[in-house]
Amino acid sequence: MTLARSLLPAIAAFAFATPAQAAPASIAGNWKTDDGKSVIQFYKCGSSMCGKISKFLVAEPKGGARDTENPDKAKRDRKLLGLPIFWSLKPGGERFKGQGYSPEDGRYFNAQVWRSGSILKVRGCVAVFCKTVNFTRA
Template identity: 55%
Template sequence: MKTITAAFALAAPLALVGTAAPSTASAPAESITGDWKLADRRSVVRIYRCGDAMCGKIQRILVAQPAGGARDTKNPDASKRDRKLVGLTVFWNLKPSGNAYKGKGYNPDDGRYFNAKFDRKGSQLRLKGCVSIICRTQMLTRA
């Protein structure tokens, strides 16, 4: 059962276009704490302070779950496949970097780990997840 958006899957490459220019000054990263609904509106992730960084865990699943709750069945580590998804840490070591937060993420839909970058866009939170040079972006909204 898919409970986290396939956007985390990072399966389709995105063109990387940009220019390198020196930054004069950037505003500090806007707070990303709180509960955020994923783009597919199937689950809510809570972003919170953990030590000197930010972390994120699955707070709620908004779709029907199997008896006993959805599990981390796609985890590459077989010993972790019976973990419940609700309460599972899926983002960690998110630290300010310019006007964003960068750290690590995990997608229980496919068992992949990725580099995560969060930044606020008004009332939304943009998540960009990358495995090597393959990246996907999705917008989260306040739950």
């Protein structure tokens, strides 16, 4: 009887344990945006992943592209090349979840990034409005 009593907690723990979730596929590397205008580099930053504009595939204006749509007027003169636009992306299930910024319209959003075969899917949500785009390897 003592053996059964000592095994009971172990069996119960095993039976009610939540299954471990697989880590999402790596998003590290260079990815061409869906509009073909730029390359975003995803990289490890601390304990999470980040993404920055690493290259433009279209001609920049003289003096470089600037963050002219930023809601913070003090940031509107900063250059877009090298600008972090994804941060605090942490694994959550099969996706990385964190924050993002769109310099095209100056909006901050909740971001989800994940691999689907050779495609990188990027989903941005502001309130209940969401949009998903596909990036390809650069």
